Amino acid sequence: MSRRVVITGMGAVTSLGLGADKLWHSIKNGQSGISRIERIDVAGLSTQVAAEIKDFDPTSFIEKKEIKRMDRFTQYAVAATQMAIGNSRLVITNSERAGVIIGSGIGGLETLENQHNVLLEKGADRVSPFMVPMMLPNMAAGMIAIKFGVKGFVECVVTACASSTNAIGDAYRVIQRNTADVMIAGGAEAPITRLAMAGFNASKAMTTNPDAATACRPFDMERDGFVMGEGAGVLILEELNHALGRGADIIAEVAGYGCTNDAYHITAVAPGGAGGAACMSLALADAGLSPADIQYINAHGTSTELNDKSETAAIKAVFGDHAYQLAVSSTKSMTGHLFGAAGAVESIITACAVKEGFLPPTINYKNPDPECDLDYIPNLGKAAKVSHALTNSFGFGGHNATLVIKAYQ
Incomplete structure:
Protein backbone atom coordinates (compact mmCIF):
# COMPACT_ATOMS: atom_id res chain seq x y z
CA MET A 1 0.00 0.00 0.00
CA ARG A 246 4.99 14.51 16.01
CA GLY A 247 1.40 15.52 16.74
CA ALA A 248 0.98 17.68 13.65
CA ASP A 249 -2.34 19.27 12.76
CA ILE A 250 -3.37 17.74 9.44
CA ILE A 251 -5.04 20.15 7.02
CA ALA A 252 -5.89 17.78 4.17
CA GLU A 253 -4.51 14.84 2.21
CA VAL A 254 -2.95 14.73 -1.24
CA ALA A 255 -4.59 11.67 -2.75
CA GLY A 256 -3.83 11.72 -6.48
CA TYR A 257 -1.69 13.30 -9.19
CA GLY A 258 -1.96 13.46 -12.95
CA CYS A 259 0.60 14.82 -15.42
CA THR A 260 0.27 14.90 -19.22
CA ASN A 261 1.27 16.91 -22.25
CA ASP A 262 -0.89 18.01 -25.16
CA ALA A 263 1.97 17.48 -27.65
CA TYR A 264 0.10 19.93 -29.84
CA HIS A 265 1.34 23.55 -29.83
CA ILE A 266 3.70 25.82 -27.88
CA THR A 267 0.89 28.04 -26.59
CA ALA A 268 -2.49 26.86 -27.89
CA VAL A 269 -4.55 24.23 -26.06
CA ALA A 270 -5.32 20.92 -27.78
CA PRO A 271 -8.83 20.80 -29.30
CA GLY A 272 -11.50 20.05 -26.73
CA GLY A 273 -8.99 20.21 -23.89
CA ALA A 274 -7.95 16.61 -24.57
CA GLY A 275 -4.67 16.86 -22.63
CA GLY A 276 -6.34 18.40 -19.61
CA ALA A 277 -9.04 15.74 -19.68
CA ALA A 278 -6.43 12.97 -19.78
CA CYS A 279 -4.63 14.62 -16.88
CA MET A 280 -7.75 14.79 -14.70
CA SER A 281 -8.53 11.16 -15.53
CA LEU A 282 -5.03 10.09 -14.47
CA ALA A 283 -5.34 11.97 -11.18
CA LEU A 284 -8.69 10.30 -10.44
CA ALA A 285 -7.28 6.86 -11.26
CA ASP A 286 -4.24 7.50 -9.08
CA ALA A 287 -6.54 8.37 -6.18
CA GLY A 288 -8.77 5.35 -6.84
CA LEU A 289 -11.79 7.59 -7.35
CA SER A 290 -14.63 7.79 -9.82
CA PRO A 291 -15.79 11.12 -11.30
CA ALA A 292 -18.86 11.07 -9.04
CA ASP A 293 -16.58 11.26 -5.96
CA ILE A 294 -15.50 14.84 -6.76
CA GLN A 295 -17.49 17.79 -5.45
CA TYR A 296 -15.27 20.76 -6.40
CA ILE A 297 -12.71 21.75 -9.03
CA ASN A 298 -10.41 24.72 -8.60
CA ALA A 299 -10.06 25.46 -12.30
CA HIS A 300 -7.06 26.80 -14.16
CA GLY A 301 -9.58 29.38 -15.40
CA THR A 302 -7.34 32.12 -16.79
CA SER A 303 -10.03 34.46 -18.17
CA THR A 304 -8.82 33.90 -21.73
CA GLU A 305 -11.17 33.00 -24.56
CA LEU A 306 -9.64 29.62 -25.42
CA ASN A 307 -8.55 28.36 -22.00
CA ASP A 308 -11.92 28.70 -20.31
CA LYS A 309 -13.79 27.00 -23.16
CA SER A 310 -11.30 24.16 -23.45
CA GLU A 311 -11.17 23.53 -19.70
CA THR A 312 -14.96 23.44 -19.56
CA ALA A 313 -14.96 20.93 -22.43
CA ALA A 314 -12.31 18.85 -20.67
CA ILE A 315 -14.35 18.75 -17.46
CA LYS A 316 -17.41 17.60 -19.41
CA ALA A 317 -15.36 14.92 -21.17
CA VAL A 318 -14.15 13.47 -17.87
CA PHE A 319 -17.21 13.92 -15.68
CA GLY A 320 -20.07 13.49 -18.15
CA ASP A 321 -23.45 14.30 -16.59
CA HIS A 322 -21.76 14.75 -13.19
CA ALA A 323 -20.06 17.87 -14.57
CA TYR A 324 -23.34 19.70 -14.01
CA GLN A 325 -23.40 18.60 -10.36
CA LEU A 326 -19.88 19.87 -9.73
CA ALA A 327 -18.90 23.23 -8.31
CA VAL A 328 -16.11 24.84 -10.37
CA SER A 329 -14.42 28.14 -9.67
CA SER A 330 -11.45 30.17 -10.80
CA THR A 331 -9.82 31.96 -7.88
CA LYS A 332 -7.56 33.70 -10.39
CA SER A 333 -10.44 36.15 -10.58
CA MET A 334 -9.06 37.41 -7.25
CA THR A 335 -5.36 36.48 -7.21
CA GLY A 336 -4.54 37.08 -10.86
CA HIS A 337 -2.42 34.51 -12.69
CA LEU A 338 0.76 33.77 -10.76
CA PHE A 339 2.21 31.64 -13.59
CA GLY A 340 4.56 29.10 -11.99
CA ALA A 341 3.23 29.89 -8.51
CA ALA A 342 -0.44 29.65 -9.47
CA GLY A 343 -0.85 25.95 -8.76
CA ALA A 344 0.66 26.18 -5.28
CA VAL A 345 -1.53 29.11 -4.27
CA GLU A 346 -4.57 27.34 -5.71
CA SER A 347 -3.64 24.10 -3.90
CA ILE A 348 -3.64 26.06 -0.64
CA ILE A 349 -7.07 27.44 -1.49
CA THR A 350 -8.35 23.97 -2.42
CA ALA A 351 -7.01 22.46 0.80
CA CYS A 352 -8.79 25.20 2.78
CA ALA A 353 -12.02 24.56 0.84
CA VAL A 354 -11.85 20.87 1.71
CA LYS A 355 -10.96 21.40 5.36
CA GLU A 356 -13.56 24.08 6.02
CA GLY A 357 -16.32 22.91 3.71
CA PHE A 358 -16.59 26.12 1.74
CA LEU A 359 -16.68 26.70 -2.02
CA PRO A 360 -14.76 29.83 -3.10
CA PRO A 361 -16.38 31.99 -5.79
CA THR A 362 -15.49 33.14 -9.27
CA ILE A 363 -15.94 36.89 -8.99
CA ASN A 364 -16.85 39.27 -11.84
CA TYR A 365 -19.11 36.65 -13.41
CA LYS A 366 -22.03 38.50 -14.99
CA ASN A 367 -22.56 37.42 -18.60
CA PRO A 368 -22.81 33.65 -19.14
CA ASP A 369 -20.98 32.14 -22.10
CA PRO A 370 -23.04 29.39 -23.79
CA GLU A 371 -19.84 27.34 -24.21
CA CYS A 372 -19.04 27.70 -20.51
CA ASP A 373 -22.21 26.40 -18.88
CA LEU A 374 -21.13 24.80 -15.61
CA ASP A 375 -21.65 26.03 -12.04
CA TYR A 376 -18.76 28.46 -11.62
CA ILE A 377 -19.92 29.59 -8.13
CA PRO A 378 -20.63 33.10 -9.41
CA ASN A 379 -19.60 36.04 -7.23
CA LEU A 380 -20.46 34.59 -3.81
CA GLY A 381 -18.91 31.55 -2.16
CA LYS A 382 -21.02 29.08 -0.23
CA ALA A 383 -20.74 26.46 2.49
CA ALA A 384 -20.82 22.86 1.22
CA LYS A 385 -19.33 19.54 2.20
CA VAL A 386 -16.23 18.85 0.11
CA SER A 387 -14.69 15.43 0.66
CA HIS A 388 -12.70 15.37 -2.60
CA ALA A 389 -11.54 18.17 -4.88
CA LEU A 390 -9.36 18.68 -7.93
CA THR A 391 -7.07 21.56 -8.78
CA ASN A 392 -5.91 22.04 -12.39
CA SER A 393 -2.92 23.84 -13.90
CA PHE A 394 -2.14 24.04 -17.61
CA GLY A 395 0.93 25.70 -19.12
CA PHE A 396 2.62 26.79 -22.34
CA GLY A 397 4.35 23.88 -24.01
CA GLY A 398 1.25 21.75 -23.48
CA HIS A 399 1.97 20.94 -19.82
CA ASN A 400 -0.96 19.74 -17.71
CA ALA A 401 -1.01 18.91 -14.00
CA THR A 402 -3.87 17.94 -11.70
CA LEU A 403 -3.95 17.17 -7.99
CA VAL A 404 -6.64 15.41 -5.97
CA ILE A 405 -6.95 16.90 -2.48
CA LYS A 406 -9.27 15.21 -0.04
CA ALA A 407 -10.50 15.72 3.49
CA TYR A 408 -8.28 13.91 5.98
CA GLN A 409 -9.86 10.97 7.78
Whole structure:
Protein backbone atom coordinates (compact mmCIF):
# COMPACT_ATOMS: atom_id res chain seq x y z
CA MET A 1 0.00 0.00 0.00
CA SER A 2 1.34 3.46 -0.92
CA ARG A 3 2.47 5.74 1.85
CA ARG A 4 -0.18 8.38 2.54
CA VAL A 5 0.81 12.02 2.13
CA VAL A 6 -0.79 14.83 4.13
CA ILE A 7 -0.55 18.62 4.19
CA THR A 8 0.53 19.95 7.60
CA GLY A 9 1.52 23.54 6.84
CA MET A 10 0.92 26.30 4.30
CA GLY A 11 2.45 29.69 3.59
CA ALA A 12 1.56 32.29 0.99
CA VAL A 13 2.74 35.63 -0.30
CA THR A 14 0.07 37.15 -2.55
CA SER A 15 -1.56 40.44 -3.40
CA LEU A 16 -4.28 39.45 -0.92
CA GLY A 17 -1.83 39.49 1.98
CA LEU A 18 0.83 37.46 3.73
CA GLY A 19 0.00 34.02 5.05
CA ALA A 20 -2.43 31.28 4.10
CA ASP A 21 -5.03 32.50 6.59
CA LYS A 22 -5.18 35.98 5.06
CA LEU A 23 -5.29 34.52 1.57
CA TRP A 24 -8.18 32.21 2.47
CA HIS A 25 -10.13 34.91 4.33
CA SER A 26 -9.93 37.19 1.28
CA ILE A 27 -10.83 34.40 -1.15
CA LYS A 28 -13.86 33.36 0.92
CA ASN A 29 -15.12 36.92 0.88
CA GLY A 30 -14.61 37.44 -2.86
CA GLN A 31 -11.96 40.12 -2.36
CA SER A 32 -9.84 41.09 -5.35
CA GLY A 33 -6.11 41.66 -5.10
CA ILE A 34 -5.93 43.25 -8.55
CA SER A 35 -5.00 46.94 -8.81
CA ARG A 36 -3.26 49.46 -11.02
CA ILE A 37 0.43 48.68 -11.30
CA GLU A 38 2.65 50.96 -9.23
CA ARG A 39 6.10 49.31 -9.22
CA ILE A 40 6.96 49.81 -12.89
CA ASP A 41 6.30 52.45 -15.51
CA VAL A 42 3.24 51.29 -17.45
CA ALA A 43 3.49 53.98 -20.15
CA GLY A 44 2.96 52.42 -23.57
CA LEU A 45 1.65 49.14 -22.17
CA SER A 46 -1.86 48.13 -23.15
CA THR A 47 -2.32 46.35 -19.82
CA GLN A 48 -1.90 48.52 -16.76
CA VAL A 49 -3.37 46.36 -13.97
CA ALA A 50 -2.01 43.32 -12.13
CA ALA A 51 -2.25 41.44 -8.85
CA GLU A 52 0.74 43.35 -7.49
CA ILE A 53 1.99 42.81 -3.93
CA LYS A 54 2.09 46.13 -2.11
CA ASP A 55 3.01 45.24 1.48
CA PHE A 56 5.91 42.79 1.33
CA ASP A 57 8.91 43.63 3.52
CA PRO A 58 11.65 41.06 2.90
CA THR A 59 13.52 42.11 6.06
CA SER A 60 10.76 40.41 8.07
CA PHE A 61 12.01 37.07 6.70
CA ILE A 62 15.53 37.52 5.32
CA GLU A 63 18.74 39.17 6.52
CA LYS A 64 19.50 42.42 4.72
CA LYS A 65 22.77 41.21 3.21
CA GLU A 66 20.98 38.19 1.72
CA ILE A 67 18.16 40.24 0.21
CA LYS A 68 20.53 41.87 -2.28
CA ARG A 69 21.53 38.42 -3.50
CA MET A 70 17.99 37.20 -4.17
CA ASP A 71 15.62 38.04 -6.96
CA ARG A 72 12.15 38.99 -5.80
CA PHE A 73 10.75 35.53 -6.69
CA THR A 74 13.26 33.87 -4.34
CA GLN A 75 12.42 36.33 -1.57
CA TYR A 76 8.76 35.42 -1.95
CA ALA A 77 9.60 31.69 -1.86
CA VAL A 78 11.73 31.94 1.28
CA ALA A 79 9.08 34.01 3.05
CA ALA A 80 6.28 31.60 2.12
CA THR A 81 8.40 28.67 3.30
CA GLN A 82 9.11 30.30 6.65
CA MET A 83 5.39 30.86 7.13
CA ALA A 84 4.57 27.28 6.07
CA ILE A 85 7.12 25.79 8.47
CA GLY A 86 5.79 27.97 11.27
CA ASN A 87 2.22 27.00 10.43
CA SER A 88 3.23 23.34 10.50
CA ARG A 89 5.28 23.65 13.71
CA LEU A 90 7.82 21.54 11.85
CA VAL A 91 11.31 20.92 13.20
CA ILE A 92 13.52 19.19 10.66
CA THR A 93 15.38 16.56 12.68
CA ASN A 94 16.65 14.40 9.81
CA SER A 95 17.84 16.72 7.05
CA GLU A 96 18.52 13.87 4.62
CA ARG A 97 14.91 12.67 4.85
CA ALA A 98 13.58 16.13 4.01
CA GLY A 99 13.44 17.72 0.57
CA VAL A 100 12.39 20.77 -1.42
CA ILE A 101 10.72 21.13 -4.80
CA ILE A 102 9.86 24.69 -5.82
CA GLY A 103 8.54 25.48 -9.29
CA SER A 104 8.94 28.72 -11.20
CA GLY A 105 7.90 29.38 -14.76
CA ILE A 106 10.12 32.40 -15.34
CA GLY A 107 12.56 32.71 -12.43
CA GLY A 108 14.58 35.86 -11.97
CA LEU A 109 13.35 37.90 -14.91
CA GLU A 110 13.44 41.14 -12.90
CA THR A 111 17.15 40.60 -12.21
CA LEU A 112 17.86 39.83 -15.86
CA GLU A 113 16.01 42.92 -17.04
CA ASN A 114 17.65 45.19 -14.47
CA GLN A 115 21.15 43.90 -15.16
CA HIS A 116 20.66 44.21 -18.91
CA ASN A 117 19.84 47.88 -18.32
CA VAL A 118 23.03 48.20 -16.24
CA LEU A 119 25.01 46.67 -19.11
CA LEU A 120 23.58 49.13 -21.63
CA GLU A 121 23.76 52.22 -19.43
CA LYS A 122 26.91 51.68 -17.33
CA GLY A 123 28.98 49.02 -19.08
CA ALA A 124 29.92 45.39 -18.68
CA ASP A 125 32.10 45.89 -15.62
CA ARG A 126 29.12 47.14 -13.62
CA VAL A 127 26.99 44.01 -14.06
CA SER A 128 26.46 42.28 -10.72
CA PRO A 129 28.48 39.12 -9.99
CA PHE A 130 25.28 37.75 -8.44
CA MET A 131 23.28 38.18 -11.64
CA VAL A 132 23.49 34.55 -12.77
CA PRO A 133 22.56 32.84 -9.48
CA MET A 134 19.85 35.43 -8.84
CA MET A 135 18.09 34.77 -12.14
CA LEU A 136 18.25 30.95 -12.07
CA PRO A 137 14.78 29.39 -11.53
CA ASN A 138 16.25 26.72 -9.22
CA MET A 139 17.61 29.32 -6.79
CA ALA A 140 14.37 29.45 -4.77
CA ALA A 141 14.70 25.75 -3.97
CA GLY A 142 18.43 26.14 -3.37
CA MET A 143 18.04 29.08 -0.97
CA ILE A 144 15.28 27.29 0.94
CA ALA A 145 17.52 24.24 1.33
CA ILE A 146 20.38 26.43 2.60
CA LYS A 147 18.24 28.50 4.98
CA PHE A 148 16.36 25.57 6.51
CA GLY A 149 19.09 22.92 6.36
CA VAL A 150 17.43 20.51 3.93
CA LYS A 151 19.84 17.98 2.40
CA GLY A 152 17.55 15.43 0.77
CA PHE A 153 15.71 15.49 -2.55
CA VAL A 154 15.92 19.10 -3.77
CA GLU A 155 15.01 20.28 -7.27
CA CYS A 156 13.19 22.86 -9.37
CA VAL A 157 10.31 22.24 -11.77
CA VAL A 158 9.90 24.54 -14.78
CA THR A 159 6.72 23.69 -16.67
CA ALA A 160 5.33 27.19 -17.25
CA CYS A 161 2.01 27.71 -15.47
CA ALA A 162 1.89 24.08 -14.34
CA SER A 163 5.22 24.36 -12.48
CA SER A 164 4.10 24.41 -8.86
CA THR A 165 1.32 21.87 -9.32
CA ASN A 166 3.94 19.56 -10.80
CA ALA A 167 6.24 20.45 -7.89
CA ILE A 168 3.61 19.40 -5.35
CA GLY A 169 2.73 16.28 -7.33
CA ASP A 170 6.37 15.29 -7.68
CA ALA A 171 6.95 15.91 -3.94
CA TYR A 172 3.96 13.67 -3.24
CA ARG A 173 5.61 10.96 -5.33
CA VAL A 174 8.95 11.39 -3.51
CA ILE A 175 7.25 10.70 -0.17
CA GLN A 176 5.16 7.85 -1.61
CA ARG A 177 8.26 6.02 -2.80
CA ASN A 178 9.96 6.46 0.60
CA THR A 179 12.72 8.80 -0.57
CA ALA A 180 11.69 11.40 2.02
CA ASP A 181 9.33 11.84 4.95
CA VAL A 182 8.93 15.62 4.63
CA MET A 183 8.82 17.76 1.51
CA ILE A 184 8.64 21.54 1.16
CA ALA A 185 6.76 22.06 -2.11
CA GLY A 186 5.27 24.93 -4.05
CA GLY A 187 6.15 27.73 -6.41
CA ALA A 188 7.21 31.35 -6.70
CA GLU A 189 7.02 34.00 -9.39
CA ALA A 190 7.79 37.71 -9.77
CA PRO A 191 6.96 38.50 -13.40
CA ILE A 192 5.67 42.07 -13.16
CA THR A 193 8.34 43.76 -15.27
CA ARG A 194 8.08 45.94 -18.36
CA LEU A 195 9.64 43.24 -20.52
CA ALA A 196 7.24 40.53 -19.40
CA MET A 197 4.24 42.84 -19.69
CA ALA A 198 5.30 43.91 -23.18
CA GLY A 199 5.79 40.32 -24.27
CA PHE A 200 2.39 39.16 -23.10
CA ASN A 201 0.78 42.29 -24.56
CA ALA A 202 2.37 41.44 -27.89
CA SER A 203 0.88 37.95 -27.74
CA LYS A 204 -2.58 39.45 -27.10
CA ALA A 205 -2.97 37.17 -24.08
CA MET A 206 -3.58 39.79 -21.37
CA THR A 207 -6.63 41.89 -20.66
CA THR A 208 -6.73 45.47 -21.86
CA ASN A 209 -9.55 46.33 -19.46
CA PRO A 210 -8.32 49.36 -17.45
CA ASP A 211 -10.75 48.71 -14.59
CA ALA A 212 -8.87 46.66 -12.01
CA ALA A 213 -12.10 45.69 -10.27
CA THR A 214 -13.48 43.82 -13.30
CA ALA A 215 -10.40 43.04 -15.38
CA CYS A 216 -10.24 39.33 -14.52
CA ARG A 217 -13.53 37.54 -15.27
CA PRO A 218 -13.04 33.82 -15.93
CA PHE A 219 -15.77 31.99 -17.83
CA ASP A 220 -17.64 35.27 -18.43
CA MET A 221 -18.69 36.06 -22.01
CA GLU A 222 -16.88 39.42 -21.82
CA ARG A 223 -13.50 38.03 -20.70
CA ASP A 224 -10.63 39.40 -22.76
CA GLY A 225 -7.43 38.00 -21.30
CA PHE A 226 -5.61 37.11 -18.10
CA VAL A 227 -4.32 39.42 -15.37
CA MET A 228 -0.72 38.92 -14.28
CA GLY A 229 -0.06 38.13 -10.63
CA GLU A 230 2.98 37.56 -8.44
CA GLY A 231 3.89 35.83 -5.21
CA ALA A 232 4.51 32.37 -3.78
CA GLY A 233 2.72 29.43 -2.23
CA VAL A 234 4.44 26.71 -0.21
CA LEU A 235 3.01 23.58 1.39
CA ILE A 236 4.55 21.19 3.90
CA LEU A 237 3.87 17.62 2.81
CA GLU A 238 4.50 14.74 5.20
CA GLU A 239 4.14 11.01 5.29
CA LEU A 240 1.09 10.36 7.44
CA ASN A 241 2.78 8.44 10.27
CA HIS A 242 5.58 11.00 10.43
CA ALA A 243 2.99 13.74 10.86
CA LEU A 244 1.01 11.80 13.46
CA GLY A 245 4.17 10.89 15.33
CA ARG A 246 4.99 14.51 16.01
CA GLY A 247 1.40 15.52 16.74
CA ALA A 248 0.98 17.68 13.65
CA ASP A 249 -2.34 19.27 12.76
CA ILE A 250 -3.37 17.74 9.44
CA ILE A 251 -5.04 20.15 7.02
CA ALA A 252 -5.89 17.78 4.17
CA GLU A 253 -4.51 14.84 2.21
CA VAL A 254 -2.95 14.73 -1.24
CA ALA A 255 -4.59 11.67 -2.75
CA GLY A 256 -3.83 11.72 -6.48
CA TYR A 257 -1.69 13.30 -9.19
CA GLY A 258 -1.96 13.46 -12.95
CA CYS A 259 0.60 14.82 -15.42
CA THR A 260 0.27 14.90 -19.22
CA ASN A 261 1.27 16.91 -22.25
CA ASP A 262 -0.89 18.01 -25.16
CA ALA A 263 1.97 17.48 -27.65
CA TYR A 264 0.10 19.93 -29.84
CA HIS A 265 1.34 23.55 -29.83
CA ILE A 266 3.70 25.82 -27.88
CA THR A 267 0.89 28.04 -26.59
CA ALA A 268 -2.49 26.86 -27.89
CA VAL A 269 -4.55 24.23 -26.06
CA ALA A 270 -5.32 20.92 -27.78
CA PRO A 271 -8.83 20.80 -29.30
CA GLY A 272 -11.50 20.05 -26.73
CA GLY A 273 -8.99 20.21 -23.89
CA ALA A 274 -7.95 16.61 -24.57
CA GLY A 275 -4.67 16.86 -22.63
CA GLY A 276 -6.34 18.40 -19.61
CA ALA A 277 -9.04 15.74 -19.68
CA ALA A 278 -6.43 12.97 -19.78
CA CYS A 279 -4.63 14.62 -16.88
CA MET A 280 -7.75 14.79 -14.70
CA SER A 281 -8.53 11.16 -15.53
CA LEU A 282 -5.03 10.09 -14.47
CA ALA A 283 -5.34 11.97 -11.18
CA LEU A 284 -8.69 10.30 -10.44
CA ALA A 285 -7.28 6.86 -11.26
CA ASP A 286 -4.24 7.50 -9.08
CA ALA A 287 -6.54 8.37 -6.18
CA GLY A 288 -8.77 5.35 -6.84
CA LEU A 289 -11.79 7.59 -7.35
CA SER A 290 -14.63 7.79 -9.82
CA PRO A 291 -15.79 11.12 -11.30
CA ALA A 292 -18.86 11.07 -9.04
CA ASP A 293 -16.58 11.26 -5.96
CA ILE A 294 -15.50 14.84 -6.76
CA GLN A 295 -17.49 17.79 -5.45
CA TYR A 296 -15.27 20.76 -6.40
CA ILE A 297 -12.71 21.75 -9.03
CA ASN A 298 -10.41 24.72 -8.60
CA ALA A 299 -10.06 25.46 -12.30
CA HIS A 300 -7.06 26.80 -14.16
CA GLY A 301 -9.58 29.38 -15.40
CA THR A 302 -7.34 32.12 -16.79
CA SER A 303 -10.03 34.46 -18.17
CA THR A 304 -8.82 33.90 -21.73
CA GLU A 305 -11.17 33.00 -24.56
CA LEU A 306 -9.64 29.62 -25.42
CA ASN A 307 -8.55 28.36 -22.00
CA ASP A 308 -11.92 28.70 -20.31
CA LYS A 309 -13.79 27.00 -23.16
CA SER A 310 -11.30 24.16 -23.45
CA GLU A 311 -11.17 23.53 -19.70
CA THR A 312 -14.96 23.44 -19.56
CA ALA A 313 -14.96 20.93 -22.43
CA ALA A 314 -12.31 18.85 -20.67
CA ILE A 315 -14.35 18.75 -17.46
CA LYS A 316 -17.41 17.60 -19.41
CA ALA A 317 -15.36 14.92 -21.17
CA VAL A 318 -14.15 13.47 -17.87
CA PHE A 319 -17.21 13.92 -15.68
CA GLY A 320 -20.07 13.49 -18.15
CA ASP A 321 -23.45 14.30 -16.59
CA HIS A 322 -21.76 14.75 -13.19
CA ALA A 323 -20.06 17.87 -14.57
CA TYR A 324 -23.34 19.70 -14.01
CA GLN A 325 -23.40 18.60 -10.36
CA LEU A 326 -19.88 19.87 -9.73
CA ALA A 327 -18.90 23.23 -8.31
CA VAL A 328 -16.11 24.84 -10.37
CA SER A 329 -14.42 28.14 -9.67
CA SER A 330 -11.45 30.17 -10.80
CA THR A 331 -9.82 31.96 -7.88
CA LYS A 332 -7.56 33.70 -10.39
CA SER A 333 -10.44 36.15 -10.58
CA MET A 334 -9.06 37.41 -7.25
CA THR A 335 -5.36 36.48 -7.21
CA GLY A 336 -4.54 37.08 -10.86
CA HIS A 337 -2.42 34.51 -12.69
CA LEU A 338 0.76 33.77 -10.76
CA PHE A 339 2.21 31.64 -13.59
CA GLY A 340 4.56 29.10 -11.99
CA ALA A 341 3.23 29.89 -8.51
CA ALA A 342 -0.44 29.65 -9.47
CA GLY A 343 -0.85 25.95 -8.76
CA ALA A 344 0.66 26.18 -5.28
CA VAL A 345 -1.53 29.11 -4.27
CA GLU A 346 -4.57 27.34 -5.71
CA SER A 347 -3.64 24.10 -3.90
CA ILE A 348 -3.64 26.06 -0.64
CA ILE A 349 -7.07 27.44 -1.49
CA THR A 350 -8.35 23.97 -2.42
CA ALA A 351 -7.01 22.46 0.80
CA CYS A 352 -8.79 25.20 2.78
CA ALA A 353 -12.02 24.56 0.84
CA VAL A 354 -11.85 20.87 1.71
CA LYS A 355 -10.96 21.40 5.36
CA GLU A 356 -13.56 24.08 6.02
CA GLY A 357 -16.32 22.91 3.71
CA PHE A 358 -16.59 26.12 1.74
CA LEU A 359 -16.68 26.70 -2.02
CA PRO A 360 -14.76 29.83 -3.10
CA PRO A 361 -16.38 31.99 -5.79
CA THR A 362 -15.49 33.14 -9.27
CA ILE A 363 -15.94 36.89 -8.99
CA ASN A 364 -16.85 39.27 -11.84
CA TYR A 365 -19.11 36.65 -13.41
CA LYS A 366 -22.03 38.50 -14.99
CA ASN A 367 -22.56 37.42 -18.60
CA PRO A 368 -22.81 33.65 -19.14
CA ASP A 369 -20.98 32.14 -22.10
CA PRO A 370 -23.04 29.39 -23.79
CA GLU A 371 -19.84 27.34 -24.21
CA CYS A 372 -19.04 27.70 -20.51
CA ASP A 373 -22.21 26.40 -18.88
CA LEU A 374 -21.13 24.80 -15.61
CA ASP A 375 -21.65 26.03 -12.04
CA TYR A 376 -18.76 28.46 -11.62
CA ILE A 377 -19.92 29.59 -8.13
CA PRO A 378 -20.63 33.10 -9.41
CA ASN A 379 -19.60 36.04 -7.23
CA LEU A 380 -20.46 34.59 -3.81
CA GLY A 381 -18.91 31.55 -2.16
CA LYS A 382 -21.02 29.08 -0.23
CA ALA A 383 -20.74 26.46 2.49
CA ALA A 384 -20.82 22.86 1.22
CA LYS A 385 -19.33 19.54 2.20
CA VAL A 386 -16.23 18.85 0.11
CA SER A 387 -14.69 15.43 0.66
CA HIS A 388 -12.70 15.37 -2.60
CA ALA A 389 -11.54 18.17 -4.88
CA LEU A 390 -9.36 18.68 -7.93
CA THR A 391 -7.07 21.56 -8.78
CA ASN A 392 -5.91 22.04 -12.39
CA SER A 393 -2.92 23.84 -13.90
CA PHE A 394 -2.14 24.04 -17.61
CA GLY A 395 0.93 25.70 -19.12
CA PHE A 396 2.62 26.79 -22.34
CA GLY A 397 4.35 23.88 -24.01
CA GLY A 398 1.25 21.75 -23.48
CA HIS A 399 1.97 20.94 -19.82
CA ASN A 400 -0.96 19.74 -17.71
CA ALA A 401 -1.01 18.91 -14.00
CA THR A 402 -3.87 17.94 -11.70
CA LEU A 403 -3.95 17.17 -7.99
CA VAL A 404 -6.64 15.41 -5.97
CA ILE A 405 -6.95 16.90 -2.48
CA LYS A 406 -9.27 15.21 -0.04
CA ALA A 407 -10.50 15.72 3.49
CA TYR A 408 -8.28 13.91 5.98
CA GLN A 409 -9.86 10.97 7.78
